[in-house]
Amino acid sequence: MAEYESHDYDVIIIGAGGAGLRAAIEAKARGLRTALICKSLLGKAHTVMAEGGVAAAMGNVYPEDSWQIHFRDTMRGGKMLNNWRMAQLHAQEAPDRVQELEAWGALFDRTPDGRILQRDFGGHRFARLAHVGDRTGLEMIRTLQQRVVSMDVDVFMECKILGLVADAEGVVSGAVGYWRPTGEMVVFSAKAVVLATGGAGKSWKYTSNSWECTGDGHAMALWAGADLIDMECVQFHPTGMVWPLSVRGLLVTEGVRGDGGVLRNSEGTRFMFNYVAEMFRAETADSEEEADRWYEDHSAGRRTPELLPRDEVARAINTEVKAGRGSPHGGVFLDIATRRSPEYIRRRLPSMYHQFMELAGVDITAEPMEVGPTCHYIMGGVRVEADTGAATVPGLFVAGEVAGGMHGANRLGGNSLSDLLVFGRRAGMGASDYAAGRSGAPKPDEGEIQHSITEALAPFERTDGENPYELHQELQEMMQTLVGIIRTGDELERALGELDVLRDRAAKVTVGGGRAYNPGWNLATDLPAMLTLSRCVTLGARDRKESRGGHTREDFPTADPEFGKVNLVQRQPSGGGVNGDIKIAPEPIPEMPPELAELFEESH
């Protein structure tokens, strides 16, 4: 029997991005014994990279803004696949959550009358994103981190969780993992577990995501018996860097377009005017003059098509490049240099300025950037109860990017940071209430613990097997080509075959060196989750025979109203981890109450 270190808590939170930190603050404030666990150092989670801002209908710049309009924008951006209750809570509570950050020390940019300044972003009718230049995520994570530290929450850093562990009754009762610095095993028992592990972009070759985004939480939840929904809905952000190759995929914030930047093809045309879908035509400018007037004053014209929802813009760029009107390195041009003064650009977009100057040798105050789509965000995720974040297995609560439902088929920019705050808090409350009501000490199943440990250590036992780095690269190539931004039935079937092969090969992975801080081994332990995640996305994409938001099928190019009424639900009822059998079936989406449904009628 493998040895391990043990810890016991009321609530453990796996993940210390915005969602996990906010959940920890809530659980701790309610007096529960709380632990926060993360794979990296505290403060380095992916949330730190968020740039543009956090969306909240505070109405500081446009007083006519309201939660109802934010709600409507979110649902329409999500192509109505969203869980309406989540979208409602999100729109209603985001303003309070943002203001609360200020009471914890955040310093947002200000309006002339001293309130929080808000900027324009795609799909939002009004300037709504509270921000700090283009480093909003840093401000948010630091504020929450400093709050967590001042509350004396126990933090376990560089501790990778391998799997959730249930008790004999099937109630989630803890988690097993290892310390990265030493490679020693550790088990947490807990009355309630919050999953806040973030995204999954690392299954694709070109992504804005960090190494941590391997879909661990999605996979662990599925393996533990929870439902996942709409996993095919993956957002490709329209503007990633395309050159140099080594930084391909790195994000170029939508704030560039929000602040006046425009997209042009190799012929110099502002091509977005040719890609305005019917749904958005009434509110989108139809000439450059009108769009430019809108930037100055939103009542003087309709909004610029550069700020359509991300799926629309990403597909347009893809089409332009395919038609031979791309930039030298296979993207299109994003131009702010000819439209705004150098000081304005440097003040509003300092990180972008540095990123291009230092990594590409491009001065964005003088030349256009080259940009193209990059895998950015997963809308699909663990199915949760909107008010509490409860997953469909008892004892498990989920918040942040790993949760599904909130964003439907496509997320609006800025709606993630607010999602983390609103639902991080709610999952923290849900888990606290559950833990407080649970009697007796949680008893995670010893057999499951031992099984996870044996699996994790197996790569050291093998000699002469597969290299985890090579397998990862092959997975990324495959997902990029076969399950990328535009999909077809044939390619998705092929992808499933390839995934079988990769899974067999992953069972033969071998690593050299010891257990202490061994990235090769760490990657080997990430592979099962990446494979499960990739399979879920592929299965969902195969079965959703329509195009909607972040999911585009070449063979079914339009939205099908019947598919608009269902979530594709995946579950793994008989366990088995990465080798388990995944069932997928459509289930009706929750129906919106009439008073909310009315909001959509008015707008047409």
Next chain:
Amino acid sequence: MSDVTMNVWRGDGDGGDFAEYTLPSQEGEVVLDVIHRIQATQAGDLACRWNCKAGKCGSCSAEVNGKPRLMCMTRMDQLPEGPVTVAPMKAFPIIRDLVTDVSFNFEMAKQVPAFAPPPRPEGGYRMQQIDIERGQEFRKCIECFMCQDVCHVIRDHEENKAHYAGPRFFIRYAELEMHPLDTNDRRELVRQKAGLGMCNITKCCTEVCPEHIKITDNAIIPMKERVVDASYDPVAWLGRKILRRQKASPGEAAAHGA
């Protein structure tokens, strides 16, 4: 295509040495890319930290050719010709290879008394952009800890760590001290426990900061002045806290209303 040679420090707390790796060079790469290629092809267990690969998270600090740098923001083609040396930060104990134990910094973070604003008024707090600009400068810190690494007070004197917070935390104290809403007075603490007096303004910290925060000029020197005030004249401090500018200048207002 030509080759690059990398001398990378390998080892742990018990010792180690530089190992040489040679691999084909590729256009536009940064040091971290080359480290990643070494991991993928030659040394799967080579330890290094990274997250964002965009200079935003402060994970990948190391000493490149003897100077603290973010590996993800250091272009290979901007380093001098010849082998590139990559070593872990010197001021912190080594865990393995390029990864150091930076827990000292997290301990120092725990000692900072929390931000303490007055209760939130109806309609939210009001602050002018001009009054928070300095605080925002300090909050650009990505906690790469390279300023801590170069500060000679702790780089060469392990014994000082017990009573010296270091430049990263001097800017944190300065940020709170200059925050228009904060009500906590931390100056005695900064003087005594945080060891502000031990800094002799060599400015090495400012030079390495990847966020270009003017650590010495904008945080340490003003803090030293305020701490002196605290010892002699509590009224002067109060005055400074209360006399806030109420209005942005017209230029500022226009610039930020965009």
